[in-house]
Amino acid sequence: MNTFNGTDNYIASNDLSVAVNAAIQLEKPLLIKGEPGTGKTLLAHEISKSLNKQIITWHVKSTTTAQQGLYEYDAVSRLRDSQLGNEKVDDIANYIKKGKLWQAFESDEQVVLLIDEIDKADIEFPNDLLLELDKMEFFCYETGEEIKAKHRPIIIITSNNEKELPDAFLRRCFFHYISFPDRETLQEIVDVHYPNLDKSLLEKALTIFYAIRDQRNIKKKPSTSELIDWIKLLLVGKINEGELDEVLDGHKGIPYKGSLLKNEHDKQVVR
Numbered sequence: 008m009n010t011f012n013g014t015d016n017y018i019a020s021n022d023l024s025v026a027v028n029a030a031i032q033l034e035k036p037l038l039i040k041g042e043p044g045t046g047k048t049l050l051a052h053e054i055s056k057s058l059n060k061q062i063i064t065w066h067v068k069s070t071t072t073a074q075q076g077l078y079e080y081d082a083v084s085r086l087r088d089s090q091l092g093n094e095k096v097d098d099i100a101n102y103i104k105k106g107k108l109w110q111a112f113e114s115d116e117q118v119v120l121l122i123d124e125i126d127k128a129d130i131e132f133p134n135d136l137l138l139e140l141d142k143m144e145f146f147c148y149e150t151g152e153e154i155k156a157k158h159r160p161i162i163i164i165t166s167n168n169e170k171e172l173p174d175a176f177l178r179r180c181f182f183h184y185i186s187f188p189d190r191e192t193l194q195e196i197v198d199v200h201y202p203n204l205d206k207s208l209l210e211k212a213l214t215i216f217y218a219i220r221d222q223r224n225i226k227k228k229p230s231t232s233e234l235i236d237w238i239k240l241l242l243v244g245k246i247n248e249g250e251l252d253e254v255l256d257g258h259k260g261i262p263y264k265g266s267l268l269k270n271e272h273d274k275q276v277v278r
Contacts, residue, residue: 008131009058009059010024010028010031010056011024011031011053011054011057011058012057013057013156013249014053014057015055015199016053016193016199017049017199018188018195018196018199019050019053020188020192022183023050023185025181025185026181026182026183027050027054027239029181030161030181031054031161033181034159034160034210035120035161035179035180035181036140036162036163036164036179036180036181037152037161037162037164037181037182037183038164038165038166038177038180038181038182038183039163039164039165039166039183039184040165040166040167040168040182040183040184041056041074041167041184041187041231042167042185042187042228042265043167043230044229044230044231044232044233045185045188045230045231046166046185046231046232047185048121048123048165050163051064051119051121051122051123051163051165051217053226054119054161054163055234056184057120058119058161060116060118061113061114061116061118061119061244062118062119062120062121062162063107063110063111063118063119063120063121063160064107064121064123065106065107065108065120065121065122065123066123066124067123067124067125067127067128067132068120068127068128069128069129069130070126070130070131071127071134072129072135073132073136073139074097074106075106075133075136076106076107076122076136076139077104077108077109077110077145077147077154078103078105078106078109078147079104079106080102080103080104080106080149081102081103081104082102084102085099085101085102092218096250098149099149100150102149103145103149103150105148107120107122108120108136108139108145109154110158111156111160111162112143112144112154112155112156113154113157114160115157115158116157116158117158117159117160117161117239118158118160118161119160119161119162119163120160120161120162120163121163121164121165122162122163122164122165123164124162124165124167125165125166125168125172126168126169126170126172130170130173132174133172133176134173134235136174136176137175137176137179140162141179143156143159144156145146148168149248151154173257183187187206187220187228187231188214188231190217193213193231194209194213195232196231197209197234197235197238198237199211200235201238201242202244203240204238205248207248208241208246208247208251209249210240211248211252211254211255212234212237212238212241212251212253213216214255214256215251215254215255215261216229216234216237217265219261219267219268219277222276222277224245224276225268225273225277226266226270226272226273226275227269227270227273228259229267229268233267233269234264235247237263237266240263240266241262241263242260243261243268244262246262257267257278260278261277261278264277
């Protein structure tokens, strides 16, 4: 069996690679937490590429219900069609919309199923999926079908820690927290995006970036993805290392600060 060790586009720590492969071996969902912008969602896509498997993505919102992941029955359309005398009304399956779990379960090959930002939904949402994630099956009452997974999907679940997840749900997952990368790892990540970036410019950019993150009274620390955006702007604006030296010396403000700081308080704090 293939194992995940990161990809050319995704620098994975040893701990993260171990977590991914352990979850696959145990056939348990991998619950990934970490700061926004640390690559949680991207991880699932890179796992699918690395293992050459299709990915099915379920983006969770505040209004999302567990039932939507299984299927939805469109009774309104069926009623309208019955009034119009449409022949398809005789087959109730025509009004069943398959959810992401159903799609993953019926796939002829093993897929990667990403349940993205599970903590955005109601607190009962994870509990409502316990049986389906455990047994890899569910019942469609409208059609009388028992839907069973042909192949147990590799399930990646992301959370931004906006709310606590139920203990019963946590027990069924393999957990990994993506820590913010150290300077060396972050440099490797930047190198993936900008392989020809001047090393001296990168060093100074990282020094400024970590200085911002180290500010105690900042509300939202800039993330990896925001660093990547900021460096792009530095290159587009032709900012050189001398200008970044002036920033470090306190003689000049941070260029394109809005790509790193996302609220008025932090812009006032960081000069």
